[in-house]
Amino acid sequence: MSTRTTWAxxxxxxxxxxxxxxxxxEVLAHVExxxxxALAELERRARGHVPEHPSSPRRRRLVRTGDGFLLVVDGAWQTFASRFTVGELLADSDAPPAPEPVAARSAPPPDVPDEPAAPAVAPGGADEPDELDEDGIPVRPAWLGRTGRP
Structure with missing residues (x-):
């Protein structure tokens, strides 16, 4: 069995x-x-990156480096940089557990009647499902629009 490399x-x-x-x-994503x-995905993200500063960019330069990319954005008064790198993920203290091999399972899961899933409800009671980004993370945080304290 070959293992695939995971890149951060x-x-x-x-x-x-x-x-x-x-x-x-910030770790943007993992690529297997x-x-x-991994470098192709990193380049796609670097090209579309919109940094917080400067608020009024005058010039953007994207440079390929040995291990990634450097985005240099000139503002009216200061220059800001974002360095994008790819590296092999060697350890992750919060990684999800590896799935159990199929042959190691002792019994098949119990039969569950097919019921339609309840529609997802956005926080605040809206009838529209939460919008997720490409990594499956909600675009609108659950606390946004909450009126009371938990």
């Missing part, structure tokens, strides 16, 4: 302004497959 797509972005400017890192596949 990471962006390090300039946060804050002035003397409080600093870099913050080849390094070339």
């Amino acid at each position: 797509l990471v962006v390090e972005t300039t946060q804050g302004i002035g003397q409080r400017k600093h870099m913050a890192a 497959g080849s390094r070339e596949e």
Whole structure:
């Protein structure tokens, strides 16, 4: 059985302004497959990235580096950068457990009557389902629009 490599797509972005400017890192996604596949997905995300700063960009430059991309955005007064890198994921303390092999299961799951699933209800009682981004994360956070405290 061959194992597929899992790649982490990471962006390090300039946060804050002035003397409080600093870099913050975020894992954008994980990609299983080849390094070339991971770099292709990273490039797609780098090209579409819209950083928080500057609020009025004057110029954008995307540069390919050895392990990813560098996005340099000039604003009216300052320049901001976002570094996109791809790296092999070696460990993850919060990774979901690996699925149990099919042969190791002791008994088939009990028969469950086929019932239509209840429609998803958006927070706040709206009758529309939550919109999910490409990673399956709700676009609208559950707390948005909540009127009371839990």
